[in-house]
Amino acid sequence: MTNDPRRLLSRAVEHAARYRASLREHSGRPARSYAELRERLMGPLPEQGTDAESVLEMLVAHAEEGLMPIAGPRFFGWVMGASHPAGVAADWMVSAWGQNVGYHTPTPAMAAIEEVAEAWLLEILDLPRESRIGFATGATVANATCLAAARTRVLRDAGWDPDADGLFGAPPVEVLIGADAHSSVLSSLQIIGFGHSRVTRVETDGQGRMLAAALETALGKGAGPRIVVAQAGQINTGAFDPFAEIVPLTKAAGAWLHVDGAFGLWARAAASLRHLTAGVEGADSWATDGHKWLQVPYDCGFAIVRDREAHQRSMTQWSSYLPTIGADDRVPSALVPELSRRARGTPVWAMLKTLGRDGVAKLVERHCVYARRMAERLSAEPGVRVLNELVLNQVAVNFGDGDAAARKAATEAVIARVQADGVCFVGGAAWRDDWIMRISVSSGETTEADIDVSADAIIAAWRTVRGV
Numbered sequence: 399m400t401n402d403p404r405r406l407l408s409r410a411v412e413h414a415a416r417y418r419a420s421l422r423e424h425s426g427r428p429a430r431s432y433a434e435l436r437e438r439l440m441g442p443l444p445e446q447g448t449d450a451e452s453v454l455e456m457l458v459a460h461a462e463e464g465l466m467p468i469a470g471p472r473f474f475g476w477v478m479g480a481s482h483p484a485g486v487a488a489d490w491m492v493s494a495w496g497q498n499v500g501y502h503t504p505t506p507a508m509a510a511i512e513e514v515a516e517a518w519l520l521e522i523l524d525l526p527r528e529s530r531i532g533f534a535t536g537a538t539v540a541n542a543t544c545l546a547a548a549r550t551r552v553l554r555d556a557g558w559d560p561d562a563d564g565l566f567g568a569p570p571v572e573v574l575i576g577a578d579a580h581s582s583v584l585s586s587l588q589i590i591g592f593g594h595s596r597v598t599r600v601e602t603d604g605q606g607r608m609l610a611a612a613l614e615t616a617l618g619k620g621a622g623p624r625i626v627v628a629q630a631g632q633i634n635t636g637a638f639d640p641f642a643e644i645v646p647l648t649k650a651a652g653a654w655l656h657v658d659g660a661f662g663l664w665a666r667a668a669a670s671l672r673h674l675t676a677g678v679e680g681a682d683s684w685a686t687d688g689h690k691w692l693q694v695p696y697d698c699g700f701a702i703v704r705d706r707e708a709h710q711r712s713m714t715q716w717s718s719y720l721p722t723i724g725a726d727d728r729v730p731s732a733l734v735p736e737l738s739r740r741a742r743g744t745p746v747w748a749m750l751k752t753l754g755r756d757g758v759a760k761l762v763e764r765h766c767v768y769a770r771r772m773a774e775r776l777s778a779e780p781g782v783r784v785l786n787e788l789v790l791n792q793v794a795v796n797f798g799d800g801d802a803a804a805r806k807a808a809t810e811a812v813i814a815r816v817q818a819d820g821v822c823f824v825g826g827a828a829w830r831d832d833w834i835m836r837i838s839v840s841s842g843e844t845t846e847a848d849i850d851v852s853a854d855a856i857i858a859a860w861r862t863v864r865g866v
């Protein structure tokens with residue numbers, strides 16, 4: 399055992415490659431539970447050091463007992479990407495180079511690559527090219543960043559500077575948000591001082607789409623600074639708000655329109671799905687993820703804001719010890735809450751270069767085809783109902799024929815059975831009056847055969863639960 403860096407890093411590569419090669423055979427769940435691992439691993443802080451290679455070996459031995467195969471082909475639990483090897487390799491380089499991309503002048507390569515990634519993202523998502531993108535940890539922080547920029551703009555327009563003076567005494571800002579918005583938007587509103595409950599909830603349809611007429615009515619009742627939060631890709635159904643109607647309503651009301659499109663915004667990258675997002679380019683800000691559909695390793699999200707001034711005002715910090723900023727400089731840390739941070743743009747650049755526009759389009763389209771295939775397979779089985787319209791990559795399924803309580807019990811039993819069998823991983827959620835099994839197809843490793851094997855496993859679990 400040794401502290402030789404070359405040997406150490408090579409061992410890490412070997413372990414990583416071996417793990418990734420094993421994923422296709424790997425079961426759909428971790429071998430040991432959190433409680434078991436906690437019990438085994440908890441120990442005193444080491445008084446003396448250990449050589450780095452031994453530490454790596456111990457880490458791998460411990461961790462491999464409790465890894466969820468998120469990077470594998472049959473993980474459908476949540477919308478998660480599979481950390482594509484091209485992104486992992488680029489991410490390793492970021493760590494090895496030890497770059498802190500807070501400022502562009504001390505880390506020119508990483509900042510330049512991030513700026514290229516920004517331009518490519520705006521192109522592939524076809525969003526206004528004058529926008530800036532903050533490379534954040536995920537869509538939650540991206541939502542918070544976008545909403546902070548919105549707060550700056552709508553309050554400055556009302557004669558108040560929230561960045562200097564905070565929110566006490568500020569003109570009230572009304573936030574209008576769909577009834578089926580993702581929890582992270584509410585968390586973002588909480589973080590930026592708006593509160594998660596001080597919102598106007600706008601009615602949605604059976605798929606979770608905001609009703610434009612309800613938004614129009616709600617906007618008609620209010621006045622003053624307002625922010626509308628719409629959604630591309632509802633977490634259970636994959637549904638899209640009607641942007642073509644929402645955008646003009648929001649504009650007419652002088653409000654800021656933010657779109658949470660953590661995964662759904664990627665429909666814009668595929669010609670056959672793009673219509674789902676029609677009009678979304680008319681919004682003011684968009685949050686989306688790199689670590690979901692683009693398969694960038696964790697963690698990576700994008701805060702895309704058209705209004706550069708509001709974006710930078712809400713995020714910039716300055717101190718005499720930090721590099722001087724030119725008026726037109728793109729300063730990576732002035733676009734996200736963090737000052738010091740890893741060069742998240744680098745794995746994004748690598749993924750876009752590896753897949754290309756065509757590869758991303760095919761990936762997204764393939765997942766939507768697979769989701770439909772899964773839905774067709776499952777709904778052919780008696781007692782199984784697919785509850786959502788298959789517009790994207792989400793399948794919401796419910797099991798059993800009894801009342802809502804009986805269906806919930808049956809659905810929970812099927813989910814538990816599927817997880818225990820370990821062929822694939824699925825999760826559950828409340829949806830309308832039902833409890834559903836959620837199937838999210840978003841792993842770059844998934845093949846049609848994986849869908850079929852997983853559908854078989856889910857049907858077998860349901861038959862066991864039913865006792866047939």
Ligand SMILES: *Cc1c(COP(=O)(O)O)cnc(C)c1O
Nearest residue numbers: 536537538580582633658660687
């Ligand atoms: C995943 C998701 C989020 C949160 O994104 P994180 O990357 O987990 O922070 C927000 N909105 C939607 C619709 C999502 O699917």
